[in-house]
Amino acid sequence: MNRQNLIQLIKKKQSFLCVGLDSDIDKIPAHLNYAEDPVFEFNRQIIDATLNYAVAYKPNLAFYESRGMEGFKSLHRTMEYLEKFTDQCFTIADAKRGDIGNTSTQYARAFFDKKNSGFDFDAVTVAPYMGEDSISPFLKFENKWVIVLALTSNKGANDFQIREDKNNQTLFEQVLRTSAQWGTPQNLMYVIGATRAEMLGKVREIVPDHFLLVPGVGAQGGSLSEVAEFGLNADCGLLVNASRSILFSSDGKDFAGRAAAEAQKMQNEMAGLLSLRGVI
Amino acid sequence: MNRQNLIQLIKKKQSFLCVGLDSDIDKIPAHLNYAEDPVFEFNRQIIDATLNYAVAYKPNLAFYESRGMEGFKSLHRTMEYLEKFTDQCFTIADAKRGDIGNTSTQYARAFFDKKNSGFDFDAVTVAPYMGEDSISPFLKFENKWVIVLALTSNKGANDFQIREDKNNQTLFEQVLRTSAQWGTPQNLMYVIGATRAEMLGKVREIVPDHFLLVPGVGAQGGSLSEVAEFGLNADCGLLVNASRSILFSSDGKDFAGRAAAEAQKMQNEMAGLLSLRGVI
Numbered sequence: 153m154n155r156q157n158l159i160q161l162i163k164k165k166q167s168f169l170c171v172g173l174d175s176d177i178d179k180i181p182a183h184l185n186y187a188e189d190p191v192f193e194f195n196r197q198i199i200d201a202t203l204n205y206a207v208a209y210k211p212n213l214a215f216y217e218s219r220g221m222e223g224f225k226s227l228h229r230t231m232e233y234l235e236k237f238t239d240q241c242f243t244i245a246d247a248k249r250g251d252i253g254n255t256s257t258q259y260a261r262a263f264f265d266k267k268n269s270g271f272d273f274d275a276v277t278v279a280p281y282m283g284e285d286s287i288s289p290f291l292k293f294e295n296k297w298v299i300v301l302a303l304t305s306n307k308g309a310n311d312f313q314i315r316e317d318k319n320n321q322t323l324f325e326q327v328l329r330t331s332a333q334w335g336t337p338q339n340l341m342y343v344i345g346a347t348r349a350e351m352l353g354k355v356r357e358i359v360p361d362h363f364l365l366v367p368g369v370g371a372q373g374g375s376l377s378e379v380a381e382f383g384l385n386a387d388c389g390l391l392v393n394a395s396r397s398i399l400f401s402s403d404g405k406d407f408a409g410r411a412a413a414e415a416q417k418m419q420n421e422m423a424g425l426l427s428l429r430g431v432i
Numbered sequence: 433m434n435r436q437n438l439i440q441l442i443k444k445k446q447s448f449l450c451v452g453l454d455s456d457i458d459k460i461p462a463h464l465n466y467a468e469d470p471v472f473e474f475n476r477q478i479i480d481a482t483l484n485y486a487v488a489y490k491p492n493l494a495f496y497e498s499r500g501m502e503g504f505k506s507l508h509r510t511m512e513y514l515e516k517f518t519d520q521c522f523t524i525a526d527a528k529r530g531d532i533g534n535t536s537t538q539y540a541r542a543f544f545d546k547k548n549s550g551f552d553f554d555a556v557t558v559a560p561y562m563g564e565d566s567i568s569p570f571l572k573f574e575n576k577w578v579i580v581l582a583l584t585s586n587k588g589a590n591d592f593q594i595r596e597d598k599n600n601q602t603l604f605e606q607v608l609r610t611s612a613q614w615g616t617p618q619n620l621m622y623v624i625g626a627t628r629a630e631m632l633g634k635v636r637e638i639v640p641d642h643f644l645l646v647p648g649v650g651a652q653g654g655s656l657s658e659v660a661e662f663g664l665n666a667d668c669g670l671l672v673n674a675s676r677s678i679l680f681s682s683d684g685k686d687f688a689g690r691a692a693a694e695a696q697k698m699q700n701e702m703a704g705l706l707s708l709r710g711v712i
Contacts, residue, residue, distance in 0.1 A: 174535070214531060214538035220549035224504050250559060251494060251528050252586040255454070258494035269500035279530060279559040281581055283588020301561055306532040308563020311610055317597055330591055 153242050153274045154295050155338045155387075158363070161207050161242070162388045163432050166423035169415060170208035170244065170365065171198065172395030173230065174215050179400050181407045191219075191226040194407075196233055198399060201412035203241065205419035208391050209234060210244040210365075231271055242391070244299065244365070245273040253285035264293045275299050277343060277365070280327045284334055291335045298340055302327050303355070305345025305368030328358045337361040344383070346374025346392065352382030363389050369418075370397030376418065380425040388431050394418060433522050433554045434575050435618045435667075438643070441487050441522070442668045443712050446703035449695060450488035450524065450645065451478065452675030453510065454495050461683045471499075471506040474687075476513055478679060481692035483521065485699035488671050489514060490524040490645075508550055515552070522671070524579065524645070525553040533565035544573045555579050557623060557645070560607045564614055571615045578620055582607050583635070585625025585648030608638045617641040624663070626654025626672065632662030643669050649698075650677030656698065660705040668711050674698060 153161075162168050173195055180194040187193035199209065211230060216223035234243055249259040259276075266272040275297035278287055290298040303313055303324040313324040321329075328342060337359075344355050346368035355364065364383055368374035369392050376392060383390045394414075402410040426432045433441075442448050453475055460474040467473035479489065491510060496503035514523055529539040539556075546552040555577035558567055570578040583593055583604040593604040601609075608622060617639075624635050626648035635644065644663055648654035649672050656672060663670045674694075682690040706712045 176538075212531075212535055212538075214529075214535045214542065217542035218538040218545070218548055220542070220551065221504065221508065223549075224501065228501065246531075248529065248531050248559070248562075249494075251492075251526075252584065252588075255492055255494045258456075258492075258498040262494065262497035262500070265498070268498055269503075271500065279528070279561045281559045281561045281592060282528075282584050282586060283591030283593070285586050285588040287588075304532065304562050306562060306565050308532075308565040308567075311563030312561060312603065312606065313563070315597055315603070315606065317595060323592065323595070323603065326592065326595065 158207070158242055159387050161240070165205070165207055165419070166426060166432055167205055167207055167419040168388050168390045168392055168422055168426070169206045169418050170210050170391045170393040171202050171206045171398055171415065172246065172367070172393045173198070173209055173211040174395040175399065176215055177219060179403070181403050181405065183405055189226050189229060191223070192229040195226070195230045197408040198411050199233065201408040202398065202415040203237060205412070205415035206241065208242040208244060210246045210393055212395070213245060213247045228270055231273070235272070242275065243273045245271070245276040248277050248279050248301065250279040250282050250286040252282065253289060256286050257289040260290045260293060264296045275341065277301065280331060287331065288334055291339055296339065298335060299365050300327065300331050300340065300342055302342040303344050303348055303351055305347045305372050305374065309345065309348070325354070325358060328355065332359055332362070337363070341365055343367065346379045347372055349375060349378035349382055352379065356382065356385070360385060361389070363391060365391045365393060367393045370394040376421055377425065380429070384425065384429045384431065386431065388426060438487070438522055439667045441520070445485070445487050445699070446706060446712055447485055447487055447699040448668050448670045448672055448702055448706070449486045449698050450490050450671045450673040451482050451486045451678055451695065452526070452647070452673045453478070453489055453491040454675040455679065456495055457499060459680050459683070461685065461687045463685055469506050469509060471503070472509040475506070475510045477688040478691050479513065481688040482678065482695040483517060485692070485695035486521065488522040488524060490526045490673055492675070493525060493527045511551055511553070522555065523553045525551070525556040528557050528559050528581065530559040530562050530566040532562065533569060536566050537569040540570045540573060544576045555621065557581065560611060567611065568614055571619055576619065578615060579645050580607065580611050580620065580622050582622040583624050583628055583631055585627045585652050585654065589625065589628070605634070605638060608635065612639055612642070617643070621645055623647065626659045627652055629655060629658035629662055632659065636662065636665070640665060641669070643671060645671045645673060647673045650674040656701055657705065660709070664705065664709045664711065666711065668706065
């Protein structure tokens with residue numbers, strides 16, 4: 153999905169909600185155990201329940217890889233199901249990959265090259281530590297996106313990301329400035345944690361046009377209105393992710409209905425924020 | 433495998449060679465296409481041919497993930513095969529993972545928790561960008577190892593890793609100093625590229641006791657004797673990886689014999705270097 157289509161989708165749904173499919177098999181409702189693949193069944197019902205309110209889905213690879221072959225099958229089934237809605241949602245492999253050039257080319261195939269891997273994600277998250285040749289192979293795929301970690305939502309972000317150099321520039325700022333030269337706002341996004349909304353102003357000075365994928369609203373404590381205040385641009389420019397707060401708002405038979413209600417609540421708030429800023 | 437056993441293995445084989453299983457399906461000999469799983473058949477023959485000379489095997493996950501379900505099966509078969517030699521080699525998942533705490537816990541399960549995932553690697557490579565809580569979940573598994581990226585062998589290492597702060601400390605030095613507090617030389621190693629052997633002296637000042645996993649000898653141009661000069665410590669303290677130079681030294685029916693010869697050549701040189709330094 154290209155940038156223009158993503159923006160149209162956001163305007164149509166009046167939402168910039170991304171639902172994180174961190175589908176922990178130990179947390180999904182027990183009544184789903186009847187299914188051949190409970191995690192896929194869970195994802196299918198979550199997708200059906202939230203598709204009107206969400207513009208993106210983001211499977212977190214770790215929750216599938218931890219279950220080995222079975223988890224891999226759940227992920228494949230989920231992505232196959234999402235293909236039915238290919239114009240109705242953007243898909244992100246939250247994989248945090250990155251390696252030397254020839255290896256990153258293989259990772260890019262793993263997520264973007266359906267003929268080889270079976271997967272056809274729109275975007276993949278990557279870690280910037282290994283620099284340009286770890287990221288540029290992903291940028292060679294047409295209408296695909298790289299989402300570079302810049303400032304993450306976790307406590308460990310303090311260890312290296314906000315470390316300042318001689319010019320008082322933090323590492324995450326250098327990652328933004330440097331990597332912005334490797335791609336364009338048409339194929340590059342950044343992860344900026346909602347738990348640091350006050351930093352979003354600084355981020356927007358460096359990358360005014362890029363989309364930002366913002367985790368940390370919900371279970372991690374970030375505020376949607378603060379994120380919107382500092383992060384929205386004329387094209388929206390935000391995808392705000394919620395995972396646990398939507399997926400696990402109930403562990404009973406009403407889980408999908410409750411997920412829909414949670415997603416709708418966020419969509420409502422997002423519609424208001426988009427309208428306030430004149431995006432819609 | 434714990435540190436003591438790894439050191440014994442190195443002394444017994446007089447080798448600190450790690451064979452990187454970057455088993456690119458487009459590069460393996462065409463005559464293997466008869467096999468149900470050519471990549472597994474290739475790996476099996478490479479392992480048989482090099483087991484006398486190598487102390488470790490390092491599947492590069494990207495080359496399996498790029499082939500989707502088929503690649504995943506090849507990797508499972510390879511690790512199942514390596515279980516036969518569990519006391520004879522150390523196994524490394526070269527995966528470069530790292531995410532917020534609850535997600536890194538799932539990644540640790542993916543590589544270390546055989547009951548859940550089917551995999552029982554000794555070690556996994558991780559990226560440090562997201563800080564402590566992205567790495568500490570891997571350190572909770574007994575007799576398992578985390579190998580943190582510090583200074584990598586690729587050109588992109590120049591983008592962020594050698595960036596200096598106000599105290600003239602580079603990012604990779606800060607990663608070494610900070611992360612060394614999260615684990616011990618019993619469960620933590622570092623990736624240091626052989627293409628920067630001159631930096632190994634500086635690395636050894638910061639982490640004299642830790643094992644270093646050193647890629648970049650062979651196809652990437654690093655020198656084994658330089659790596660040994662600056663990197664060896666009293667317990668050896670090195671695992672030097674070679675991938676392409678061993679795997680693809682021939683694309684004919686003699687590939688396994690040629691791989692054995694390449695591995696033996698490196699083991700010979702390593703035995704000399706270990707002896708010179710009094711490790712054996």
